Amino acid sequence: MTTAEPPAAPRRGFGDAALCGLLIAGLALYAATLASPYGLRVLTLAGCQVLLVLGYQFIFGHAGLLSLAQGAFFGLGAYATAILGTRYHWDFAASFSVSVLVPLAVAAAVAVPALRLASHYFALATLGLAQVALLLVLNAGEWTGGAIGLTGVPGIAVLGETVPRGLPLAATVWSLVAVGACLSWRLTHGLTGAAYAVLRSDAIAAAALGLRAGWLRFSAFLLSAGYAGAAGALQAHTLGVVSSETLEFSLMVTCLAMTVIGGSTRIAGALLGALLLTYLPEWLRFLEGYAPLAYGAALLATIIAAPEGIAGAIEHAVRRRARPPTPQRPLALAPRRSRPAALEVRGLVKRFGGIVALDRVDLAVEPGEIVGLIGPNGSGKTTLANLLGGFVEPDEGVMRLGSRGLRGLGADRIAREGISRGFQTPVLPPRLSGLELVALARTTTAGRIGFLASLRGADAGYRRRHLEAEALELLGGVGLAGEALRPCASLPPSLAWRLELARALALDPGLVVLDEPAAGLGAREQAELAQRIREIAARGIGVLVIEHNMPFLLPTAHRLVVLDRGRVISKGKPKDVVQDPRVIAAYLGRERFSA
């Protein structure tokens, strides 16, 4: 049992909460005192837009994908409510549920193929989906009223009583908005939010952490669809009419503009964006025809000048000075599980076009063994590391860790299965702190990341403190405890390797693969790195070190494997290998050897 002092988590959410509080208080005051019936109606509609934007933030803001189907999901929700309300006289609870479920079902059906697509393909596929939805609605006139739409949608009825328009309706809609906002807060302000930040900034860093990118994107897309359906249903109840305009591209663009202008990852951003763009046309009446022009220009200006939107700009402007970590009750940490496993590689072949990068390579790393992989430039060392990490698929051969076959698993899966990959140039998401990064890595092996996990509170409260305490212990183990709260981008190379090592160990690996870890380090740092590598091996973890630096590698490695032009030309004890004529030839050139 060890104990660790967790520092206070960086409270990045505070500015968002304060801003939300201010906005809500202001709105409540306005609604209760100043608002006319027309004003209350606009306020209610603004609430629907807030919900729409809150949903869009999941896919656009957090997952970082440009979906152009959010307007279609909104329209589907609105039409579901209108059809069920006017034709079948369903009550609110039932029709609202269906209005959320219909877009969810459509999103689930298209998500699996669509999310495989790279950025603009995804945008295009969702745009196509939106166009198909619009054409369907226009041409299924019997059900949807065609271009005219449906009128006479009943209001929101609770317990057989219709909520009167005006303040009660506004209060009802805004309470549902509050529920949506709280849910979104819960889902995105924990480590799951940090996981999405890594996914957006660097796909390789996300894979190295073992993050399930596909699942994270899928759940974001579904949530966005569900929120859009709810928003559409509420708008249909508020307006009493639904027309095909709800499915047109202009609504989608408005939603996008609200999200970008307000801020795409903050709850206050959804509030600000939706309110501003709902009220702006009212305030800009004096501009007459030029109002939409101002609105396009504002969107362009925001994306250029304030990438995090107004809410982000406010938060940066009133940033509080960083608090020093406050000591908290020490947590008792269970010893981390270790899962020693031998790496076995047999007959591995990788071709790039006509070039054979790896030619029937065999390699074994026993638990607790340090194996050095050397070879001239271009001999295939990094290719081998990429294959082991699942970043590149081999053409032939066997790769196993323990009894587990590794081929075809994908990089994130392999990271969770026990191979941690360190990179030649540290791959660290720039804005995350070391503490968050390592805590994130701790969550992935245990499956404690993602919206479902957040909903269960797996990254909140005590558990989060526990994860952070574990992370801090790991950071302490590489001499980085004092820098735990520094953003990754600000770490110099002499500290970055330590963080890479801590992240690698956080995954409870059976094997750690390090690609030229000593490059660019001074003599003292190299000695410390060698010491850490020995410590890792002493815990029963295999270490594969790719390195050019022989003075560093020779005393550290138990065995050396030499690659030349994609083939293993020598292997054995370091002192034997460096005297192998084939190795000397590979390094010094064949002519000299034969001469």
Place this chain on the structure above:
Amino acid sequence: MVTILQLGLNGLALGAAYALVALGFVLVLNATGAVNFAQGDLVMAGGYAAAILASALPLPGLALLPMAVGAMALLGLAVAALAYFPLMRRPPTAVFVSTIALGLVLQNATLALFGPEPRTAPPIWAGEPLRWGSLALSGQALAIIAVATLLVATQGWLLACTRLGRNLRATAQDREMAAALGIRVNAMIALSFALAAALAGAAGALLANQFFVTPSSGGALILKAYIAVVIGGWGSLRGAVLGALLVGLFETVVAAAVSYTAASALLYAALLAILLLRPQGLFGEAAGRRA
């Protein structure tokens, strides 16, 4: 039989105009890895440029076309300066959003300046329709095919046979390597935007005679161009032209046989199917994932 041939010719003319739009699209995509969503609105702007020039200058359409195209090239530079260069180091999504915003600005600026009523541009060639038995090809349709062929050929020659074209292609393939070779990469990117806008402008000026142009007519075009590019395979210029011709033919024939709505619905359905089943396009090889 005659009707089918007639439809085919009309479809070819429409496809030729789409090809110009799609080509501009691919040029920018290759040069920047980003999608220019304002391309459709640039077509619309080209239509207006031709219509406005015609009302100001008493010149034939053929003389006005180069002026409109030149003006559009300048607008293309403005697009690059406003919507691309400030965002070059950000994720591709940012450029997507900025070009959507710029398209919105273009649309609404046109609306505010010229009002919502549809405009037409002068014909390039106002002569008698070309008759061939009972087949008739209007002068304008012929002009569209001729001008588009000329422009596509010129662009092909420019890219394949000139030093400038080589620099453009080098920039598209590997920006850092191109910069290391002393190619002025930013100038090449700006030029790609200018060329793309010029092609869009030509398409706009050509289409604005047969079909009316309104401030919002760019929206449908962008999707057609997009679909053409998907069919042809991203990044492939030849594929984009082929894709555009196919889209034009398909749209004309299905619209005549069933309805315009059915043509659009089928096109979008085909688009989704191609994206999901064969994302590398129907022709050519994969241009690589530009995620």
